[in-house]
Amino acid sequence: MKNKRSLFALPYVVWMAFFVVIPILLVLFYAFTSAAGGFTLDNFRNMGSYLVVFTHSFELAIIATLVCLIIGYPISYWMAKEGPRFQRIAMVLIMLPMWMNFLLRTYAWMSILENTGLLNRLFAAVGIIDLGNLINGGLNSLCAALNGAFGLSLNTARDTAMTYFQMINTSGAVVLGMVYNYLPFMILPIYSVIVKMDHSLLEAARDLGADSVTTFRRVIFPLSLPGILSGVTMVFVPSVSTFAISRLLGGSSEMLLGNLIEMQFTGTTYDPWLGSAISLVMMVIVVVCMYVMNRFGEGEEQAVML
Template identity: 80%
Template sequence: MKNRLSLLAGPYVVWMALFVVAPIFLVVIYAFSSAGGGFTLDNFAKMSTYWVVFVRSFELALIATFICLLIGYPLAYIMAKEGPGFQRIAMVLIMLPMWMNFLLRTYAWMSILENTGLLNQFFQAVGIIDLGNLINGWLNNLCAGLNDLLGLSLNTARDTNMEYFKMINTSGAVVLGMVYNYLPFMVLPIYSVIMKLDHSLLEAARDLGASTGRVFRKVIFPLSLPGVLSGITMVFVPSVSTFAISRLLGGGNELLLGDLIERQFLGSAYNAQLGSAISLVMMLVVLICMYVMNRFGEGEEQAVML
């Protein structure tokens, strides 16, 4: 029986070796190699010039992960508390966008957020842009009056002729794209954990006089932390390494790690050694984050059991 299992596992081992282990091995080799093929650490030293990209990537990924958690946890909790019919409908609505190609979803948001897109057309139709121009004009007059009265130097250069709100090619658009595309990865693990909670524990807590809020704080939330940590990991990792979202919704103005790595392997700026070094550092940082989250989750589970 063991021999048969070994034979069946053989193709998977070969697949993993060719398409997972070998690429990582090549990345490590290139990261520590110069253009001439010799050993060097200069590739890592050059990364210091891109520290702004590292900071921006982790900042936007953390913001997107936090927003996904704020939206995803209540949604998963409500789904778990409702009946099977509601759960099936909610699950279909959550998974429905995932059935569409990732790039198509991102292009759809481009058409929604662009200067002549659906949102700006809606804002123009209902008069929100005109209201914004009116408020800007009022603020300009107020600041000018205060400058004359008190001798201040307040900024009065607010645009009073706006034709649209600037939404595309901004950090906010990039975060929105991350939240939209990765929110299901936050909802599903939390929903799965809450659904598997032992309801006798909740009943015991209520029988002992705990209020609904206290039951949630002391029982439900601590027991659901494994799902929360899984969701955080599943959202943060692709967010920090994305490049399609930042390129399409950020317009190249919001350069992230994924874009930076891609540029090193394409075009006239080809530098596979530097791109591999950045990739290796990013992988190590992600692995460290996952390790810390897993250790934190184990500690929380032990505390709950005690």
């Protein structure tokens, strides 16, 4: 009986074997071999020069995750408290952008953020850029006056008047792209935890003397931790490994791990051995991060699985 039923799992097992297990084994194999084919650890030794890419990737992914959490939690909480009709509409609105191709959405942001893009043209039209130049000019003359009076050497970053705000090809644009694309993955798990929360628990907290702030702090928030944890995972992992967002919105100045790995496989610096090693290290770091986080929230998670 049991054996027969386990046959149903076969397609998935085969799928996993071919498209997950074997690729990982290949990555492992490549990471520890050289172009010549022998065993080597050189790939890992050579990685040192890319440390800055590692730190920058993790830095941006952490910022994007935090921003998603800060925006996503209140939205989830608010949605869960509203009526079912509102919840359905809100859900559609949140999912709506996902119906469009990921690259298309990111290209759209490109044309919004470009130096001659939608936003800059808007800023120019309403005079914000002129205002910026005015303030900057004022600051410059203030610096000059102070320098003259006290013998200081203050200066502002900008000496010449600007014609646009630099938005594209900055870290900020990359973070924006990550937040925009992955925010739904933060909202959905948190929302589903909060909406399923037993209402009588909240009444019990109120009954025991907790005002709404205390109820949130001591009951709702701790009980929504499992949702936060899975939201954080679902935003952090794709953010740290993205290469499309950073290439489109970050340009050449924003080199992230994803771009670095991509380069080793498709770029002029063809080196799949190094690329595999970097992928492996990134995977290990991500797994360790997730493990630590889940240990941190383990107590709550178990409790909610009641």
